[in-house]
Amino acid sequence: MGDIYLSYFHKQPIVCFSIIITLIPLILIIYKSAYIDSAFLLLLIYLIIKLVIDNLMLYYAAIKVNTVFYFNINVLVRYIFLSGMFFCKLETSLYRKSVLYSMGIFTVFCICDLLYINPDLKNLHNHKALLYSTTLECLLMIFWILLYFYETIRSLKISNLLLFPFFWVCSGLLLYYSSFVFIAPVLHNAFKWNHRLDIGFLLYVPYIFEIVSMILFSIGIGTFSARHYAK
């Protein structure tokens, strides 16, 4: 089993590194007690779920089992938790409500998309990646991030953005989703078990920016001070 794992690490170093690096922000959130901030608590829960799902995917990929089902679940979980962070951080009630409604709408959309693409859910071997949900997730997340930046600029409450943890998280997310937004629509065809669309190195771009975003998350959490945290 270990050999299979190691050979997969050797074959897909970027993918595997993007999974391992998740541990850094996860440990930092716990070490720095950043979970006292509800947004970082959501990030912590998401990172734990992501780590579990990624490891499951890694395990099944290593034994040549279709893992797209887990990828699809991850899309929904990722949006719920990451947009939840913006629900906690945005101050305008209208924006907060919009985030909340978007979670419900996205969940329904995601399930419909999943059922539309995979009419036979039991057939996991030929399970296909979501067609529209990933792109919608990217667009919505970029929108929430820009909205948060707009609110931050307008309110002028943060004197030094470089010392504000959530700014780093937003920057990481913006880079990740920007790298993903145009690749997401083709993933449906790229992740097919048969007749796969080969997009070459571009398939690794989101993984690279996932690593970048994890590094930025870690920097942000590194600047978090539980002592100076004001509820």
Place this chain on the structure above:
Amino acid sequence: MQNNEELKWALLIATLAMLMMAFFVISFVMYYQKRKFEEEKKLNDIEKNYSRLLLDTALNSEETERRRIAQDLHDDIGTMLSLTKLSLNQLSKIVGDSGEKEEQIMRKAQSLVEETILHVRRITRELVPTTLERFGLAEAIDEFIHKLEEGNNLIVTFHPSTEEIPRQGQKIELTLYRIMQELVNNAIKHANCSKIEISLEVNDKFIGLRVTDNGIGFDPEHIKENNLAGLGLLGIESRLAIVNGTVQYSKARNNGSNAFAQVPVVPAIDSKPEPLHPFRRERVNL
């Protein structure tokens, strides 16, 4: 196959463009936020300086007005009262033998005039602390507490940290003197105290005035939170703001209150004290 290559290039270009935009957005937010903060800070500084200037002008006008009133009282009313006293003395000699009733009225008029002269002198001194200008803060406080003790059953003590308190700039001395007056008056009016201690502490950088009483005390936080600070406390803060000073209120050991005002030392420039009424002096010189 060619379509696939085209798609790859299109995706690569679109992704790169999107990433560049993301970098631009992040940089813009950082730059804009920084610039906005600097602008806001500059604006705040300008507003602060302007308010300080306004306050300074208002307090200077108040002092000038006090000086003018004191001068008028001293020169006009004081002189007239002295002349009235002189006339009454002459009249007293003339009507001396007229009768007992006339003599009584005359004596009453004379004593009333003398009392009025004393009142005018007291008011004049209160309006302009000439001792402060001539001899400095320690002597002025000393004189103030002596006068205070005369009419009250109050023990007021004064402890300067050194025997010779170095002379400070006129504004600093006047600010500390007025604050001392306000704090002592507050203690008498509101604290229900029997003892007041005033101390003056000077070091290389700061000069501090401490007024402690043994009265009922007050909770400064409660007063601040509930906007209960009266004109007196606000006036103290305003005066201190002009000279970059601070004030701290706390509970004294004997349950009374303790106020400590601190201002940066500004050594006095060697100059003669201002005349009682500068405008009049100018007129005389002309």
